[in-house]
Amino acid sequence: MNAYLRSKKLWLLAAVVLSAVLSRFSGSINGYYLQVLIFIAINIILAVSLNLINGYTGQFSLGHAGFMAIGAYVSAYLSKDKSAGVLHALGGGEFAIVVVFVGVLIAGGLAAALAGLLVGVPSLRLRGDYLAIVTLGFGEIIRVVIQNTDAVNGASGYSGVPSYTTLFWAYALAALTIYIVVSLIDSTYGRGFLTVRDDEVAAEAMGIDTTRRKVVAFVTGSFFAGLAGGLFAHETTYINPAGFDFQKSIEIVVMVILGGMGNTAGVAFAAVLLTTLGEYLRFVAKYEWLPDWLRRIADNRTIIYALVLIALMLLRPQGLFGGIRAFGGGPARQLPKKA
Amino acid sequence: MEANGQSALLDLQRCTVRFGGLTAVSELDMRIGAHDLVGLIGPNGAGKTTVFNIVTGVYKPTTGSITFAGERIAGLRPHRIAHKGIARTFQNIRLFASLSVFDNVRAAFNLRCKHTFVHALLRLPAFYKEEREIDAQVMELLDIFDLGRFRDVPCKSLSYGDQRRLEIVRALATRPKLLLLDEPAAGMNPIEKEGLTKLIRFIKDKFDIAVLLVEHDMKLVMGVCERIYVLDHGTKIAEGDPEAITRNPKVIEAYLGEEPAEAETDA
Numbered sequence: 001m002n003a004y005l006r007s008k009k010l011w012l013l014a015a016v017v018l019s020a021v022l023s024r025f026s027g028s029i030n031g032y033y034l035q036v037l038i039f040i041a042i043n044i045i046l047a048v049s050l051n052l053i054n055g056y057t058g059q060f061s062l063g064h065a066g067f068m069a070i071g072a073y074v075s076a077y078l079s080k081d082k083s084a085g086v087l088h089a090l091g092g093g094e095f096a097i098v099v100v101f102v103g104v105l106i107a108g109g110l111a112a113a114l115a116g117l118l119v120g121v122p123s124l125r126l127r128g129d130y131l132a133i134v135t136l137g138f139g140e141i142i143r144v145v146i147q148n149t150d151a152v153n154g155a156s157g158y159s160g161v162p163s164y165t166t167l168f169w170a171y172a173l174a175a176l177t178i179y180i181v182v183s184l185i186d187s188t189y190g191r192g193f194l195t196v197r198d199d200e201v202a203a204e205a206m207g208i209d210t211t212r213r214k215v216v217a218f219v220t221g222s223f224f225a226g227l228a229g230g231l232f233a234h235e236t237t238y239i240n241p242a243g244f245d246f247q248k249s250i251e252i253v254v255m256v257i258l259g260g261m262g263n264t265a266g267v268a269f270a271a272v273l274l275t276t277l278g279e280y281l282r283f284v285a286k287y288e289w290l291p292d293w294l295r296r297i298a299d300n301r302t303i304i305y306a307l308v309l310i311a312l313m314l315l316r317p318q319g320l321f322g323g324i325r326a327f328g329g330g331p332a333r334q335l336p337k338k339a
Numbered sequence: 340m341e342a343n344g345q346s347a348l349l350d351l352q353r354c355t356v357r358f359g360g361l362t363a364v365s366e367l368d369m370r371i372g373a374h375d376l377v378g379l380i381g382p383n384g385a386g387k388t389t390v391f392n393i394v395t396g397v398y399k400p401t402t403g404s405i406t407f408a409g410e411r412i413a414g415l416r417p418h419r420i421a422h423k424g425i426a427r428t429f430q431n432i433r434l435f436a437s438l439s440v441f442d443n444v445r446a447a448f449n450l451r452c453k454h455t456f457v458h459a460l461l462r463l464p465a466f467y468k469e470e471r472e473i474d475a476q477v478m479e480l481l482d483i484f485d486l487g488r489f490r491d492v493p494c495k496s497l498s499y500g501d502q503r504r505l506e507i508v509r510a511l512a513t514r515p516k517l518l519l520l521d522e523p524a525a526g527m528n529p530i531e532k533e534g535l536t537k538l539i540r541f542i543k544d545k546f547d548i549a550v551l552l553v554e555h556d557m558k559l560v561m562g563v564c565e566r567i568y569v570l571d572h573g574t575k576i577a578e579g580d581p582e583a584i585t586r587n588p589k590v591i592e593a594y595l596g597e598e599p600a601e602a603e604t605d606a
């Protein structure tokens with residue numbers, strides 16, 4: 001068992017090395033496909049981190065895009081406007097870029113985590129669905145604030161962000177996110193998050209500070225949303241507030257539900273699936289031989305997500321991969337016969 | 340055997356709980372010594388579970404004080420009280436439904452485990468060592484209660500009686516000084532009830548703790564408790580050893596109100 005547990009670090013190492021190797025060949029990949037591959041990794045980070053909040057800890061956050069926005073804007077602002085000095089001091093080479101990029105990504109993540117703390121502490125002390133309402137409002141507020149911030153060019157969007165994101169960084173950080181969530185949950189401490197989801201009263205009676213647990217999950221999730229935002233900004237090199245709207249938050253929630261709440265592998269897979277589907281539908285919307293109404297549906301993600309959710313609730317309410325052991329879907333062992 | 344005399348482990352003084360206009364518990368005095376096995380009985384709605392809820396911090400008493408091991412605990416949050424050494428089971432079983440039998444008990448080790456967030460991520464040798472120790476302790480507890488063979492089974496697929504026992508094991512895993520059992524026999528068959536009587540005595544001796552038992556099954560309460568408190572409409576109407584309680588006219592009257600004397604209500 002020990003050797004098996006220990007291998008988690010090996011898996012992480014293997015994933016990082018693989019990302020590095022693949023990244024070497026990224027030059028030969030068509031630019032558009034490369035970007036889709038990077039979006040997939042970013043969405044994996046978003047979905048897996050939201051799953052810590054909504055899946056494992058049983059809270060309901062609807063504001064993940066808001067935290068992503070904070071990470072995107074903070075990191076973009078720092079790397080575009082504030083990092084010239086550092087780049088110069090470090091000689092401006094590839095090493096200097098890595099230092100700056102990692103630095104601004106972490107700064108973006110920390111800013112998002114701080115926002116998560118400010119939003120989470122007051123709303124997570126209350127039982128019930130306050131978090132959903134508060135995070136919903138928070139996402140909108142963040143957008144309005146950015147729209148009115150001149151330093152990042154307000155509603156017209158912030159362009160000229162350095163293009164630092166590579167296949168390597170995207171997948172190495174996706175692997176790191178998965179590693180962190182999986183390692184956390186696979187510990188006595190981590191099981192505490194699941195008890196909060198299952199029964200808060202019983203968890204408290206067992207000595208678990210449920211409020212604190214919820215805040216820890218929420219702040220950790222927010223940090224990774226910020227990190228994903230940073231990767232996104234340095235991939236597209238142009239960000240605008242509308243890109244981090246409520247629809248983006250819903251998209252991440254749908255990934256979590258589709259993959260099966262509290263099932264990291266399933267959720268990561270759902271992120272791959274939904275990102276690919278979204279890109280494919282872009283083409284479908286351009287097929288002129290299709291009836292007009294169908295093309296309009298294909299072009300409207302809100303409708304697509306709603307359809308996906310309805311189909312899921314009817315066919316597999318536990319999520320696509322819920323209950324499948326290979327995907328970490330909980331204990332499926334049978335009851336032994338009574339002795 | 341009497342808790343009177345020196346300082347009691349748990350000491351309730353003039354505790355009153357009101358829900359709006361309803362007085363669920365009224366001016367209750369109650370003392371439990373460190374090695375007592377005390378019963379708390381009374382007809383439905385008498386306020387027994389409410390007493391558990393104020394002792395464990397689910398509710399704060401409207402007035403009155405609660406002292407545990409010399410510290411005032413009234414109004415502390417439940418997890419803080421659990422840390423002080425009070426564990427409980429619930430009238431309606433509250434297991435962690437998505438967790439296995441093993442993990443239900445393991446979760447209770449959060450109270451004492453040294454590793455936290457960072458250690459779970461770094462996974463250094465000390466982390467594995469502690470996890471192995473916890474693993475061994477959980478299995479030891481499960482084996483004592485003959486639940487070891489269900490280790491990886493989802494807790495919800497256990498029989499009703501086994502679920503109740505698992506809840507007791509989970510409470511014991513916090514290493515309490517005082518264990519509160521809320522109707523542990525409810526829904527058990529006669530054979531399981533027989534086993535429960537032995538189990539409660541066994542727990543008291545093996546773990547050397549105080550037990551407060553709420554139970555409707557009179558045979559069980561009379562057979563196992565050294566001292567009994569009787570509540571009716573939130574007021575204590577009697578207190579004494581089983582012998583005295585069965586003969587107390589006030590108690591007989593309170594129970595006559597609902598069913599034949601020595602009623603065996605299955606709530």
Ligand SMILES: Nc1ncnc2c1ncn2[C@@H]1O[C@H](COP(=O)(O)OP(=O)(O)OP(=O)(O)O)[C@@H](O)[C@H]1O
Pocket residue numbers: 358361362363381382383384385386387388389390430606
């Ligand atoms: N949270 C609450 N809000 C309002 N009234 C409550 C609350 N909890 C308990 N009560 C009321 O307080 C009274 C005592 O309830 P309690 O659950 O303590 O009784 P009990 O002795 O445990 O009964 P039973 O044998 O049925 O379990 C009842 O009238 C109940 O309706």
Ligand SMILES: [Mg+2]
Pocket residue numbers: 387388389430
């Ligand atoms: Mg009750």
